[in-house]
Amino acid sequence: MQAMTASDGCENCGAPYHISLACCQYCDIPIPGRVAGIRCPQCTEVATSDARVCGVCSFAFTKGCVFCGHAAFLTAPACPGCREAFDGxxxxxxxxxxxxxxxxxxxxxxxxxxxxxxxxxxxxxxxxxxxxxxxxxxxxx
Ligand SMILES: [Zn+2]
Ligand SMILES: [Zn+2]
Ligand SMILES: [Zn+2]
Incomplete structure (x- = not known):
């Protein structure tokens, strides 16, 4: 069994890991130890689950509720403020x-x-x- 060595670059393409991505910015290989969150709808990079803004293109992963203005994560099914479903x-x-x-x-x-x-x-x-x-x-x- 091989010990996990701390690496600061992609084992596939050698590119340095982006601080807020869960996958390599260049070859899309998952970065060990990072939890994948949303895939940026704008630049298609996979952000870490705790990212609220794309670290690459600054696309906001949050949206304002049309009913109460509460900011919610793009993937949230309903507004955390007023419980209105975002669908429709x-x-x-x-x-x-x-x-x-x-x-x-x-x-x-x-x-x-x-x-x-x-x-x-x-x-x-x-x-x-x-x-x-x-x-x-x-x-x-
Ligand atoms: Zn890579
Ligand atoms: Zn992006
Ligand atoms: Zn709301």
Whole structure:
């Protein structure tokens, strides 16, 4: 049995080991004693499991949750902050935003109706509303 000797270079190509990679930057051979994490989507180097940023191209391995802004690892299935699954999160966020803006529009409409009601309750509002209705009737006729 051969004793593991400390090496500071790739046993295949001789390149010095990158500090934050789990595999040789040049020939992709796993570096002994390092735990492979994510493969950088940008430069395809294999980073160590604790790397949060690619040591080669500086690509961030974290992403912000679209719901709460919490930073999570790219490989995380769900946000550690709000527990929303990342799968389809963008689409869900869009749907919710649309629903929220619809609700807001409806809320504004309801508010407008109540303002109109208040105006109608006052004497000046009544003449104002009367004029408004006259205009509507005229424009229809
Ligand atoms: Zn190598
Ligand atoms: Zn990279
Ligand atoms: Zn979140």
């Amino acid at each position: 999160a963008e689409a869900r966020k869009r749907q919710r935003d649309e629903a929220a803006s619809r609700a807001q529009t409806m809320g504004l409409a309801a508010q407008g109706i109540s303002v109109l009601g208040q105006v109608a309750g006052s004497s000046t509002g009544q003449s104002l509303l009367g004029g408004l209705f006259d205009m509507i009737i005229k424009s229809n006729g």
